[in-house]
Amino acid sequence: MSALQFVQEKQVPFLLNALSLCIISFMLLLFNLPVNVIVLINTISIFFFLCTMMFEFYRMKHYYGNLMAIFEQLDEKTLIADIVQEPTFHSGQVFYNILKNATKVMNDRISSLKNSQQEYYDYIEMWVHEVKTPITALRLILENHRTSEKIHIQTEISKIDGYVEQALYYARSSTLNQDYRIETFPLHSVVNGAVKSLSLTLIRASTQINTDQLNLKVTSDPKWIIFILKQLIDNSVKYRSPSLELSFTAKKIEGGTVLSISDNGIGINESDLRRIFKRGFTGTNGRNYARSTGMGLYLCNNLCEKLGLSIKASSQKEKGTEIQIFFPDKLNTFD
Structure with a gap:
């Protein structure tokens, strides 16, 4: 005053x-x-x-x-x-x-909301684990039965598994500070983990994978990084050209390391590019080429922010898309 x-x-x-x-x-x-x-x-x-x-x-x-x-x-x-x-x-x-x-x-209302959020989180955790049981059972049944539709059924099961995992990680993203483990690891370990997890999908898409400089080490939570990479790979498969080429390249720059994930897919409209990390945004590609929830890239951006990383995208229509994730040398998470 x-x-x-x-x-x-x-x-x-x-x-x-x-x-x-x-x-x-x-x-x-x-x-x-x-x-x-x-x-x-x-x-x-x-x-x-x-x-x-x-x-x-x-x-x-x-x-x-x-x-x-x-x-x-x-x-x-x-x-x-x-x-x-x-x-x-x-x-x-x-x-x-x-x-x-x-x-x-x-404060009473905040406490009530936190309790409700925790109940929701616990329910999603329980629901995911319950749903994964029949998914695993379906995979075992398919392994023991030969059918001409086996590959197609396995692909659809993988999609269900992916959406279930996305729901789990979305619920966990609000309490990420209670559920992370920071480690220093080579980038090839998380890239290989993500590629292996989606191997069937990538094989069906006739994917050629190129890697370079993935021996560089970064500091973050490998489990969450694998999830982020899986979302990016899944997008590349959804919006691919007839023959998908996927490249993972890392390079050391001032202050940290950049991991680039690029494809030769259909690309993103320039008008959509600045909004692709918004919650629920599907864009032209999501409406015209594939069913999209608009949650994958939103989760990637949200998780990167909470992990102290940064993510950005660049694209040219009909030429492909490149996503860059920056891992700082000095990690500063959950401020």
Whole structure:
């Protein structure tokens, strides 16, 4: 609170005090008091009034300034009412009680939402594990039965498995800070893990895979990186040209390492490119070429942000798409 703001807030007391001094001075003149006595009385009155106002100003300025300083330093802003001291002046006490009660209501609601979120997360975990059981059983049945449609059925089962995994990782992404393990690993380990997991899909797409410099090491959570790579590979398969060529290339740059995943697919419209990481965005390709939920790239971007990585895309229509993931040397996660 500045002095000008305080004067504007207290303008009514200032005006009333000035009016009272004028009335008192006029009445004293009627009693024929000397002018110097009237001036002395007015000076004393003004002095004590200004002292009162200055005391009030510095008391309020100190309290609210301290309140703002504490608020800005807090990571959990909702704890402000539990930390700040109760003021000694009445108007501040009213504000303090309102803040404390409002904060309590807000914290109760936040707690309720967190509990609901945890219940949702637990349910998704349970649902995924339950669904994976019949998926595994179907794969075992197919292994023991020869049929001309076996490859097609296996492909569809893999798609179901992929969507189930996507649901699980989407649920886990909100609590990623409780479910990650940071390691230093060579990039070829996560690329091979993702490719192996989607091997049947890649074989059916007649995919040629090229790799370069994947012996470079990065620091992150390999499990989540494999999931991200699987989403990117799946997109390349969905929007492929007749013969899919998939390249994984890494290079060391200042401050970190870049992993590039490029394909020779149908590419992305320039108008869609800036929105592909938005939740639920499917774009022209998603509507025209394949069924798309618009969640894969959104999850990739979301997880990269939480892992302290960055991801960007570049593409040319009918020439292919390149996704780059930047792994910084100094990892800074979950800020």
